[in-house]
Amino acid sequence: MEERIERIRQQLHEHSYKLTPQREATLRVLLENEEKHLSAEEVWLLVKQKAPETGLATVYRTLELMSELGILDKVNFGDGAVRYDFRSEDAEHHHHHLICVECGTVDEIHEDLLGEVEQAVSDKFRFHILDHRLSFHGVCHRCIDNVDLDEVSKPKPQM
Amino acid sequence: MEERIERIRQQLHEHSYKLTPQREATLRVLLENEEKHLSAEEVWLLVKQKAPETGLATVYRTLELMSELGILDKVNFGDGAVRYDFRSEDAEHHHHHLICVECGTVDEIHEDLLGEVEQAVSDKFRFHILDHRLSFHGVCHRCIDNVDLDEVSKPKPQM
DNA sequence: CTACTTGCAAATCGTTTGCAAACAT
DNA sequence: ATGTTTGCAAACGATTTGCAAGTAG
Numbered sequence: 001m002e003e004r005i006e007r008i009r010q011q012l013h014e015h016s017y018k019l020t021p022q023r024e025a026t027l028r029v030l031l032e033n034e035e036k037h038l039s040a041e042e043v044w045l046l047v048k049q050k051a052p053e054t055g056l057a058t059v060y061r062t063l064e065l066m067s068e069l070g071i072l073d074k075v076n077f078g079d080g081a082v083r084y085d086f087r088s089e090d091a092e093h094h095h096h097h098l099i100c101v102e103c104g105t106v107d108e109i110h111e112d113l114l115g116e117v118e119q120a121v122s123d124k125f126r127f128h129i130l131d132h133r134l135s136f137h138g139v140c141h142r143c144i145d146n147v148d149l150d151e152v153s154k155p156k157p158q159m
Numbered sequence: 160m161e162e163r164i165e166r167i168r169q170q171l172h173e174h175s176y177k178l179t180p181q182r183e184a185t186l187r188v189l190l191e192n193e194e195k196h197l198s199a200e201e202v203w204l205l206v207k208q209k210a211p212e213t214g215l216a217t218v219y220r221t222l223e224l225m226s227e228l229g230i231l232d233k234v235n236f237g238d239g240a241v242r243y244d245f246r247s248e249d250a251e252h253h254h255h256h257l258i259c260v261e262c263g264t265v266d267e268i269h270e271d272l273l274g275e276v277e278q279a280v281s282d283k284f285r286f287h288i289l290d291h292r293l294s295f296h297g298v299c300h301r302c303i304d305n306v307d308l309d310e311v312s313k314p315k316p317q318m
Numbered sequence: 319c320t321a322c323t324t325g326c327a328a329a330t331c332g333t334t335t336g337c338a339a340a341c342a343t
Numbered sequence: 344a345t346g347t348t349t350g351c352a353a354a355c356g357a358t359t360t361g362c363a364a365g366t367a368g
Contacts, residue, residue: 016322018323056358109284132293132295133296140284179342213349216334220348241332320368321368322367325363328360336352337351
């Protein structure tokens with residue numbers, strides 16, 4: 001955690017940005033809630049517990065800044081708010097998500113599943129791949145025994 | 160085109176919805192602009208050329224209805240507006256997108272690339288897959304010769 | 319010092335909604 | 344007739360922005 005913050009402080013300094021208390025509080029909230037996919041407002045509510053004067057706009061600005069630096073990824077699960085996700089330390093690729101249509105949970109997959117697929121796309125379409133986004137909509141392992149799989153209506157993922 | 164409209168008329172009737180002139184105009188605009196990924200407002204501007212009295216709210220309601228019926232998919236390329244995409248006729252899976260970070264073009268891939276990957280996910284995570292979303296960010300075949308690939312900055316896809 | 323940051327409130331912008339009128343069957 | 348659909352304008356909610364004051368390095 002501390003080393004992680006320290007590393008980010010460096011990254012900020014390299015671009016002559018400062019690690020203000022508000023930014024640090026925001027980062028700590030995000031680090032304490034990895035895998036939770038918080039929205040800007042949710043982050044803000046938690047940040048205010050550490051630094052009560054912090055404004056929502058500042059949190060938005062911090063999140064935007066971290067996205068630009070490649071520290072965070074923005075993700076959109078179609079519920080009307082952008083959510084923020086730490087990019088894997090190796091910074092290689094965006095990770096994948098399993099979105100449960102029953103309970104709404106979003107699990108992460110950190111394995112890179114797309115090696116061969118990327119090769120195929122790259123060759124077939126002459127497309128130089130820089131990044132990808134992959135998510136699956138379905139029934140998670142927690143719900144799978146509680147639903148009749150034939151009953152689960154064709155999902156119309158909100159997005 | 161006409162058969163496609165006719166089929167959708169049937170689908171609507173099965174759910175006791177009507178194919179009104181506004182809905183038909185909206186569908187025609189979408190059919191005439193497949194692969195264009197129009198936003199609601201862009202659709203509306205085109206619809207008004209066919210049926211000038213049509214309101215933007217009606218277009219939104221039509222697009223939402225079509226999504227619920229599984230005729231359209233909503234897609235979000237992170238530019239602030241939801242865009243609409245005809246679901247492949249076989250209605251099997253959402254198709255994939257190649258998003259060019261240079262020129263912004265979005266190409267579609269209709270092949271299903273994920274057969275094996277889905278099997279792996281399904282087994283490994285005990286996740287019953289209903290649908291998926293996959294997109295690649297990179298440099299398209301039109302731009303690939305005009306850019307130094309090492310120059311292309313690490314992309315921070317807006318989403 | 320002084321450029322970078324912040325908080326606040328107002329502004330934006332895509333999308334949704336209430337409602338009375340118009341319409342389809 | 345009767346339930347659906349529409350257009351309009353107002354409401355909404357997430358995000359952004361202008362600006363004067365505050366602060367990190």
